Amino acid sequence: MFSFFKKAPPPPAPAAEAPALLPEGWVTKPASKPAPEPTAAPSVVAEVAPVAVPAAAPATAPVIAPVIAPPPAPVAAPVPVPPPVLPPPAVPKASPAPVVAPPPPVPTPVAAPAPGPRQSWMERLRAGLRKTGGSIASVFSATKIDDQLYEELEEALLLADAGVKATQFLLDDLKRRVKEARTTDPQAVRGMLIDALAELLSPLEKGLEVGRFTPTVMMVVGVNGAGKTTSIGKLTRHLADADQRVLLAAADTFRAAAREQLGVWADRAQVEIISQEGGDPAAVSFDAVNAGRARGADVVIADTAGRLPTQLHLMEELKKIKRVITKAQEGAPHEVLLVVDGNTGQNALNQVKAFDEALGLTGLIVTKLDGTAKGGVLAAIARERPVPVYFVGVGEKLEDLETFSAREFARALLE
Ligand SMILES: Nc1nc2c(ncn2[C@@H]2O[C@H](COP(=O)(O)OP(=O)(O)OP(=O)(O)O)[C@@H](O)[C@H]2O)c(=O)[nH]1
Ligand SMILES: [Mg+2]
Numbered sequence: 482m483f484s485f486f487k488k489a490p491p492p493p494a495p496a497a498e499a500p501a502l503l504p505e506g507w508v509t510k511p512a513s514k515p516a517p518e519p520t521a522a523p524s525v526v527a528e529v530a531p532v533a534v535p536a537a538a539p540a541t542a543p544v545i546a547p548v549i550a551p552p553p554a555p556v557a558a559p560v561p562v563p564p565p566v567l568p569p570p571a572v573p574k575a576s577p578a579p580v581v582a583p584p585p586p587v588p589t590p591v592a593a594p595a596p597g598p599r600q601s602w603m604e605r606l607r608a609g610l611r612k613t614g615g616s617i618a619s620v621f622s623a624t625k626i627d628d629q630l631y632e633e634l635e636e637a638l639l640l641a642d643a644g645v646k647a648t649q650f651l652l653d654d655l656k657r658r659v660k661e662a663r664t665t666d667p668q669a670v671r672g673m674l675i676d677a678l679a680e681l682l683s684p685l686e687k688g689l690e691v692g693r694f695t696p697t698v699m700m701v702v703g704v705n706g707a708g709k710t711t712s713i714g715k716l717t718r719h720l721a722d723a724d725q726r727v728l729l730a731a732a733d734t735f736r737a738a739a740r741e742q743l744g745v746w747a748d749r750a751q752v753e754i755i756s757q758e759g760g761d762p763a764a765v766s767f768d769a770v771n772a773g774r775a776r777g778a779d780v781v782i783a784d785t786a787g788r789l790p791t792q793l794h795l796m797e798e799l800k801k802i803k804r805v806i807t808k809a810q811e812g813a814p815h816e817v818l819l820v821v822d823g824n825t826g827q828n829a830l831n832q833v834k835a836f837d838e839a840l841g842l843t844g845l846i847v848t849k850l851d852g853t854a855k856g857g858v859l860a861a862i863a864r865e866r867p868v869p870v871y872f873v874g875v876g877e878k879l880e881d882l883e884t885f886s887a888r889e890f891a892r893a894l895l896e
Contacts, residue, residue, distance in 0.1 A: 484688065484884070485689075485719045485723070485884060486688055486689040486690065486691055486719070486720070486723075486871075486884075487688035487689065487690040487691070488690070488691055488692040488723075489690045489691070489692045489693035598880055599883065602875065602880065602881070602883045603889060603893060605851055605875040605876060605881065606850055606851075606873070606875050606889075606890070606893045607893045607896075608851070609850045609851040609852065609854060609856075609875055610850065610854070610855070610856045610893050610894045612853070612855075613640075613641045613854075613855040613856050613857065613894060616637050616640065616641075617634070617637040617638065617641060617674075617894070617895055618671065618895065618896075619637075620633045620634045620637050620667075621667045621668055621670060621671040622667070623667045624667070625665065625667065626659060626664070626665060626666075626667055626670060630667060630670070631652060631655075631656070634652065634655075634674075635648055635652055638651060638652075638857060638860075640855070640857075641855045641856060641857030641894075642826040642827055642829075642855045642856070642857040642858040642861065643857035643858070643860040643861055644827055644830065644857075644858070644860070644861035644864070644865070646861070646864050646865055647681065647857070647860035647861045647863065647864040647865070648860075650681065650864055651674070651677050651678060651681065651860065654677040654680075654681075655670065655673055655674055655677050658673040658676065658677060659673060671895060674895060675888075675891045675892055675895050675896065676891075678860060678887075678890075678891040678894070678895065679887045679888040679890075679891040679892075680887075681860055681863050681864065681887075682859055682860065682863050682887035682890060682891060683887040683888075684863060684867045684869075685845075685859065685862065685863050685867060685868075685869055685870045685885060685887060686869070686870070686885055686886060686887045687844070687869035687870075687871065688871070688884065689816070689844065689871040689872075691720070691725060691779060691780055692779065693815070694810075694812065694813070694815050695774075695777070695778075695779065696728070696770070696773040696774065696778040696779055696780055696781045696810075697779065697780050697781075697815050697816070698770055698773070698780075698781045698782075698783075698806055698810060698813035698814045698815055698816070699780065699781070699782045699783070699814060699815065699816040699817075699818055700732075700766070700782075700783040700785060700799075700802060700803060700806060700814045700816070700817050700818070701713055701782060701783065701784055701785060701818045701820060701846075702785050702788075702799055702817065702818070702819055702820070702836055702840065703787060703819050703820035703821060703832070703836070704787050704788065704789055704790075704821075704822070704825075704832060705787030705788070705789075706787060706822070707787065707820040707821055707822045707848060708820050708822060708846070708848035708849060708874060709784060709785070709787065709820045710733070710739065710742050710743055710746070710784050711746075711848070711874075711877060712820050712846045712848060712872065712874060712882060713729065713743065713746065713782050713784050714743070714745075714746030714749070714750070715746075715874075715879050715881070715882040716782070716872070716882065717729065717746055717747070717750045717752055717782065718746070718749065718750045718879055719879075719882075720750075720779070720780055721750040721751065721752055722750075725779040725780050726752070726776075726777065726778045726779045726780070727750065727752040727753075727778065727779065727780045727781075727782065728752060728753045728754070728755065728769060728772060728773045728776065728778040728780070728781045728782075729743055729746075729747050729752060729753070729754040729755070729769070729781075729782055729783075729784065730754075730755050730756075730765050730766050730768075730769030730770075730781060730782065730783040730784065731743045731744070731754055731755065731756035731757075731765060731784055732762040732763075732765045732766045732769075732783040732784055732785050732786075732802060733762070733784050733785055733786035733787075734756075734757060734758070734759060734760045734761070734762050734765060734786070735759075735786050736786070737758070739784075739786065740756045740758075743756070743784050744756070753772075753776075753778075755768050755769040755772055762785060762786065762798065762802055763798070763801045763802045763804075763805040764805070765783075766783045766802050766805060766806050766809075767805045767806065767808065767809045769781050769783060770806055770809035770810050770813060771809050774809075774810060783802065783806070783814075785799060785802065790831075790832060790835030790836055790839065791835075796835075796839045799839065799840060800839060800840065803817065803840055815843070816843045816844055817840050817841060817842050817843050817844075818842070818843065818844045818845065818846055818871065819832065819833060819836045819837075819842050819844075819845050819846070819868070820845075820846045820847075820848060821833065821845060821846070821847050821848070822848055822849050823847050823848060823849045823850040823852070823854035823856065823858070823873075823874075824849050824852050824853055824854045825858075826855065826858060827858060827861065829847075829858045829862070830858060830861045830862055830865060830866065833845065833862055833866045833868055834865070834866050837866060837868060842868045843868070843869070844868060844869045844870070844871040845862070845868050845869065845870045845871065846870075846871060846872045846873075846874065846882075847859065847870055847872075847873050847874065847885075848873075848874035849874060849875075850873055850874065850875050851874075851875040851876050851881070856890070856893075856894045857894075859890065870885040871884070871885065872884060872885060873885045873890070
């Protein structure tokens, strides 16, 4: 069972009143979304875009697990404003009408039901990683398990960006498994490699948690064009669809286009955004956290401008944003998320290390695994800098961002 993120019960809630959720309190999409409150007065310093009615809501259904949880506890119930124009909840497409077969000839097969969202997402992940998986899989077409097979596998894993350390680790682990199982079938070895990789990747599997702090503050960082703003947009939609009040901070203040891009996502999800033309990104973040606290936001997400970890002054700027967020709210930011482009190969590992050293990362979002990404870099990250992977992106649409599962990923790569 996958949910898009985890909802932690707020800390002061007495145990007796804990909502009857699944054991860990997975948030799920409620049946209907309460009306948003009217936009509060704008912050003094920053210009606040009022909640705009989206011109056109994306037609895609949010990918959130089935309804399990009751609606959130009625904490100081927000005054339900009557019918604001909300994007109609996109109804999942009914399976295509069955084709009526003409009587005499061979009956026309009824179309198979459309795959679930997660399944079709997996298909896109598989398609993205197919090239890599294909070259690893071809190693197992050998007729016997010998040194040559292991050498070819080593080469294939290195080519898949797994890096020297993870490759060595996987090979040693695999040899141990093969010995224990006393198998002589190269195809069986592939299954064992899937097990070994899934185990190696499992420490990266962790759900993003919201609700423990009010607001939960996240800052999102990464190199230029990694997919930060797009991922924030998608995440915001998922959070808003689960009735989380989100406030965005356009802390990428350099480019008007960057603010506009985030603004479009804010409009679509009908959430507030704090932005300031040409302002100081730290000041915008500070204002956003304060506004989020004042307005009872559940989540504040700061989008930052892309930068290389080698641009030291820009890294200093990120540290400043982080410090200033802590000033606005003790203990914040609760999440420092690095967005990495899955196509950057071993360089992704360097980015994880560098941003982690500068900022102390709490999670990763790995994007563009639909492209020419080789996927092995996650093994390198797991072995050398195991920062949890909250989400994996396989495209530009809302449903293309999904939670990370170690086993699914291993299977998508190697099956
Ligand atoms: N194929 C594919 N494209 C993606 C994915 N995620 C983001 N993109 C695209 O990558 C491009 C850059 O995305 P942005 O979200 O603007 O990246 P950014 O990190 O905010 O960029 P800067 O703010 O300029 O540093 C856009 O064209 C996105 O649509 C993904 O998972 N797959
Ligand atoms: Mg951006």
